[in-house]
Amino acid sequence: MKYLIILSVILLPVLVHAQKNDDLIHWNKRQQLSWSDYQGKAESDAGAAASTATYLGVEYNFKDGKLGYVITCSFSKSRSWGLHKNDYILSHEQGHFDIAEVFARKLHQRLKAYQFDKKTYQTDLRDIYENTMDEKEEMQNRYDRETNHSINKEKQAEWLEKIKSELDGLKGYANY
Numbered sequence: 666m667k668y669l670i671i672l673s674v675i676l677l678p679v680l681v682h683a684q685k686n687d688d689l690i691h692w693n694k695r696q697q698l699s700w701s702d703y704q705g706k707a708e709s710d711a712g713a714a715a716s717t718a719t720y721l722g723v724e725y726n727f728k729d730g731k732l733g734y735v736i737t738c739s740f741s742k743s744r745s746w747g748l749h750k751n752d753y754i755l756s757h758e759q760g761h762f763d764i765a766e767v768f769a770r771k772l773h774q775r776l777k778a779y780q781f782d783k784k785t786y787q788t789d790l791r792d793i794y795e796n797t798m799d800e801k802e803e804m805q806n807r808y809d810r811e812t813n814h815s816i817n818k819e820k821q822a823e824w825l826e827k828i829k830s831e832l833d834g835l836k837g838y839a840n841y
Contacts, residue, residue: 689720689739692766694832694839698740698759705746713814717758718744719765721801723772725790732781736841738769756825757815761805763828768801770835777838 690702703715718741726733740762747754775793782789808828812821 688741688743690742692738692740692762692769698755698762700747700750700755702740702742703745703747703750703758704742705744707746707748711746711748714749714754715747715758716745717761719762721765721769721772721798723776723794727781727786730781730783732776732779732786734776734841736769736773736776738766754815757812757821760808760825760828763832764804764808765801767804767828767831767835768797769841770832770838771800772797773838773841774835 690696690698698717705716705718707716720737720739720741722737722739724735745758747758772794775797776790779789779793808824811817812824815821
């Protein structure tokens, strides 16, 4: 029997619409973001140099009592924008996308370790996803707070190294 669970009702229409319009860039270690990818319109009261919209989604299925899933980590061109476009700010924004990838890998790690329970799997999977998303948002916020949105160059360099280290430490979970 096959079940499909969509954890984010709001995210699915955005992803479906975005995929039809080639709006999404899926995270790839060989492809860095460029300012031409930032096609959205800045909010009038943004107060930021740029904004990077990332999505982390998962679809589940069960066949013969085994859990299957597809994880996507994407950047939305239409929802991302830049006001002050230089390489330094772009590097900070790439850090946000890379943090999303860190948590795509952590989600894969957690789902791989999950022991299927027919009675509780829906709650279990929702909790795994929501906890991972909460951690991702906390790290995104801490990244901006500690780097002062990239203004603190020393902290920015430290964070980029930390993100790289996290990605390297989770490279065994990169193929999701």
